[in-house]
Amino acid sequence: MSLARIALRIAAVEAIKGRTLVGDNVLDSPNGALDVQADGSLRSEEEKPFISIYTDSGKVENVASRQLNENGICDIVFEMGISQAMTDLDRETGVTSLVGIGVPASDRAFEFFLDVVQRQMFDALNDPEDPWAEIYRGLQYGIRKIEYAGARNTDDGQKLAGHQVRITLDLIDDPVRGEVLDDEAPFQKFLKQLEASSDPVYRKQGATIRSLITAEEESWQQIQRRQGMTADELLALGLGPVAGDDERATPEFAQGHLELPHRANVVEE
Template sequence: MSLVRLAHRIATVQALKGRTLAGDRIGDSSILPQDRRNLRPDDPAHIITVYTDDEGRDLRDLTPDQKRNSLWIELEVAATVCNPAVPDEWGLPHTDAGLEITLDLIERQIHAALADEASPWANLWRRLHQGTGERRSVRVAMDQGLRLASRQISIEVEPLKDPPFGAEPTGVWVDFLSLMEGDPDLSDLATLVRAEFIGAGPITDWQTVIRSRLMPLDQSTAMLLDPLPEPEG
């Protein structure tokens, strides 16, 4: 039940591409430590990485979902210590002040990109949640051969409910799949995501409830969620 998280990450990445000083260096998650992500002595990179985590939900609650997800946008700006002759791509000095300015500029550009009404991906991003909660921006710095300035932005969102099992995509999900299918880099993934809607075929409403809450059959029967057996005779 993670299609809405997947959609949030993809929409964030696509909305930010080419809209900040990071250019197209926008990634969907990364398990590498910060000081090893595409940071080469001959290429001082500005990188943005997007994560989602910390979803909360009570599967035993039959009331409408009240989920909240944390969307993380991590900025990384590196300057080499061993190769100071590399020209600064953005016209800012690779000093502590220059790195801090770069972080501030990129953070501002991120906000502008996600708020852009002319961007189909940004519009989709805003439609994937019903509201936002706390927003935090925390700066991190480290020194491991590279002077690396990093900032982590967290946005608490109240996401839409995941689409039901066994049903054709509707509403925002139609637009999400359409945007993915129109992008050569995402079209193959779109095929996989589309298959997750229908699966093996359409299912009944009571099966949707049971599957979405991972109920055992004896529990769903006790709660009168599945059909009663046909009377004999």
């Protein structure tokens, strides 16, 4: 899994959290929050309406040289679900209604609830004022397609409805180890958000990711890492250490001076 995918997923979670009818119950890669069984039935272990977010697939084509930091196309999946057990019961009237809406719990009300959550989710991801939403958008070059799917189940009298949104997008490349990130770069903003978080898990994740990309390296080493070049290929470009330098510590050539013998101007008749 690439670092940019991690960033994309966490940014989406934080941008959506507290902005929809599911409240803060926005989950990062949970196991089986909305699970379709082999017989086609739908299951969920969640106790409240939820949104779960995954980055479960991607593809890079026509890779330049031997680069391993390209992310290419990435799928980010949003699943949302609600069941009869996740509704509010008015003990005085005996009426069960949907959380946050107040309409009686029914099949069409479940679909209405999920459609509203989906719209709220999209609004949150494109919020121009939210820093996490800004990071989420900055981590991608554009969207290629959006796919929608729905499922519902009534086994054992337990009504359960779920929606899935799969967004296929062009994800930015991972930063190369040793590369100095610009303060305004989306990935740098992501790391700063993690490091400043009150969540100790986020702070630990931020420190781990920072350690993976921080290194004191020469510029030619970064080029070699980014392109996946061999030492001979690097030397053929006139970069890096000279041939025979076993320690690979030869400083990069920065400046030189060449003196040419004076030649008087010759005027041809």
